[in-house]
Amino acid sequence: MTPKCMINVCFLMICVGVSRMAGAQGQSWEAPADRLGQLEERDATTLYDENRVPDYVLPPLLVNADGSPVRDARQWVMRRRPEILSIFERFMFGRSPIGGTPTSSFSVREAAGSALDGLAKREQVRFEFARGTERAGMDLLLYLPREAKGPTPVFLILNFGGNHTISVDPSVERPKWPEGSDPGLVRSLKSERGDRAGRFPLAAILGRGYGLATVYYEEMGPDRGDAVSQGVRGLFNGRQGRDGWSSIGAWAWGLSRAMDYLVANPEVDSRRVTVMGHSRLGKTALWAGARDQRFAMVVSNCSGCGGAALSRRHYGETVKRINTRFPHWFCEKFKSFNDDEGALTLDQHMLIALMAPRPVYVVSADEDLWADPRGEFLSCLAADPVYDLLGVPGLEAETMPGLDRPLLKGRIGYHVRSGGHDLTEYDWRRVMDFADRHLEINRE
Ligand code: GCU
Helix, strand or coil, X not given: CCXXXXXXXXXXXXXXXXXXXXXXCCCCCCCCHHHHHXXXXXXXXXXXXXXXXXXXXXXXXXXXXXXXXXXXXXXXXHHHHHHHHHHHHHHHHCECCCCCCCEEEEEEEEEEEEECCCCEEEEEEEEEEEECCEEEEEEEEEEEECCCCCCEEEEEEEECCCHXXXXXXXXXXXXXXXXXXXXXXXXXXXXXXXXXXXXXXXXXXXXXXXXXXXXXXXXXCCCCCCCCCCHHHHHHCCCCCCCECCHHHHXXXXXXXXXXXHHHCCCEEEEEEEEEEECHHXXXXXXXXXXXXXXXXXXXXXXXECCCECHHHCECXXXXXHHHHCCCCCCHHHHHXXXXXXXXXXXXXXXXXXXXXXXXXXXXXXXXXXXXXXXXXXXXXXXXXXHHHCCCCCCCCCCCCCCCCCECCCCEEEEEECCCCCCCHHHHHHXXXXXXXXXXXXXX
16 A cells, blocks of 8 residues: 555544544434434345444545656646546446447427426427437427526436426427337336426526526436447447446436537526436436536535445445446446455545536435445545645535535535435525535626
8 A cells, every 4th residue: 555545544534433423422414323223124234334334445546557646736637537537437437439429419499488487498409319320319408597697507417207207397398219118118108297396496496597407318328238229329239348338328428418509509608517416317427527527517416326425335335236236337347346346446536536626516315325425425525635636625524514514615515415315405405505606606
């Protein structure tokens, strides 16, 4: 172990210790005992006891692959950052298309001057992706505040059930699937208009001067292991190796295509687009934000294992569990680490660090122990030295804050919210507080 590495480990061990002490004084979050008890009873094979978290050593962020230290911002940008991005690509999310990118085009299918009872303007945009004779596509729904005085900052977020589920707006189109598609295999065929409206508090978002753009994730590639030849990955069927792109890779690729459109829309403030996602789509938002630096800010909501949470902690969901249940989310090579996360030259603090110096916000939930709230916080903490190196404030605290006590000051924001695995209006409001501050939204 290099001396730097030792320092990092000791630092983290001290932080964990201090955080427990602070918790005893009621200031810092501790996993709720009743929830812990329930989970331990339900599933004894999963580690939920903080005292049993193994010792681990995180791969150093500021040491190059050849062992030399990263001395300044330039070396980070020119050398270490590309190195880390490439490690995530090769071992976790897979490489996006090698040997030719599909062409991507979009057309505005509908532009309505008024929607949502006069609160918004609405656009629906169709994307076509082509490679040779193969075709794929996706639909984007955009709401902008109707009374916007200039280009609007926008949140771009994938949705789980179809664009028609995010509000009861009757004009939003359902995704189109080939005649006879099986509702058992395609979520959006079963979902109803407005089903997921609770996760998209549009009045609050638009009322604060933000726009919202969303795409149904499965249009880019069904969320199943047997669907590699469908959606955008289908354009490259037969050309995938052990590091060929994963489902998350395909969904993140789609987010960048959506960004192409947002950049081209003069009503959008394209320098203030935030990519955001919940759960598996939070993992996707992180990967999209790491790859595409046009995203000014990145938000991970309850992303857990493979997202913001440190894998080496083994707490809650592990690499083996996620690779077994969702083998298509990551590339084949990631499975080699099922029983040995320690052999990975990455951990998730490095994914957070790839956002630097841009603002990044991580949300955990009190009862969502499967996603390891503490592991998410520690990941943010371990990413902080990169923000420091780049000369901007990172995480403002060294111990976990209390429940519902958001950290908003530095460019790494964090909160652990009361309740379970969800994306709530409380989360949105804190994320908007953070965005107001760090994207310097001027409301005059
Ligand atoms: C499962 C999975 C998580 C994932 C979540 C989701 O719980 O284990 O990793 O985040 O599904 O996306 O809903």
